[in-house]
Amino acid sequence: MGGVLFVNPSSGKGGPSVEELASAAQALGVRVHVLEEDDDLVELARQADEEVLGMAGGDGSLGAVAQVAIDRDLPFVCVPWGTRNHFAIDIGLDADDPLSTLAAFGDGVERRVDVGRVGEQLFLNNVSLGVYARLVHRRERKRQRRETFARLRALLISLKDRRRTERFVVDGEPLRASVVLVANNEYRLDLFSIGERDRVDEGVLAIYAAHGLRRLRWTERKTTSVRIETRRDPTHAAIDGEPALLDSPLELRVEPGALRLLVSPEEGVDVEATASVEAE
Known part of the structure; x- marks a missing residue:
């Protein structure tokens, strides 16, 4: 139809x-x-x-x-x-x-791509906690007054001392970080920011923590699910860049191949991804 x-x-x-x-x-x-x-x-x-x-x-x-x-x-x-x-x-x-x-x-050609979940709420890109999430909430309040908000890259470059870090517990392990970001598949990283993803069909969550001193350092690990506890409950979060209040602890997981994505034959998933789908 x-x-x-x-x-x-x-x-x-x-x-x-x-x-x-x-x-x-x-x-x-x-x-x-x-x-x-x-x-x-x-x-x-x-x-x-x-x-x-x-x-x-x-x-x-x-x-x-x-x-x-x-x-x-x-x-x-x-x-x-x-x-x-x-x-x-x-x-x-x-x-x-x-x-x-x-x-x-x-x-269109159908490709199966992954999605993430925080609780039962879907995310296509990522869930972020910490300084960035708080500023997303501030941006939303300012948007009503037609004010602007600096991008994540500018924000991250500005994180320069430990006073801006927060305390988290990630799968039982204490963590201090400026930003914690849980991504639907893995991003490319440079010194100051998170870039793009090469794949959205590898069935993993990538967890990034930004530690701010004189320069940012990123730590990373991959998993299929993660539990994050925050000191504040509920806690400020940003889901695909949109503000949200989430109850702690947060339970996040990846759902491999959950989304039936249609793309034109000339666009979309690369040859390697196509081969993996067609081989199933």
């Missing part, structure tokens, strides 16, 4: 207009629903009659519809329409050309 594309009109930054995106999708036989202020995105996705669910928005909006796609065992189309588009970039989509990703509705 075709596909439906939900569009968050407040997410798009530059590039095609909402009207251009809607027109291109409708030309492929896709029903388009541009979200209005009072719309319940999750409920709309649950009630959609179509056999493919798509979302044009930032990572937070993508995660909401991806959750429904998993619950309903339906394919999911990701259209990069946010400011940073971390998930879209990491799965190999061209974030500068969102119209090209619409081809997945027509001749």
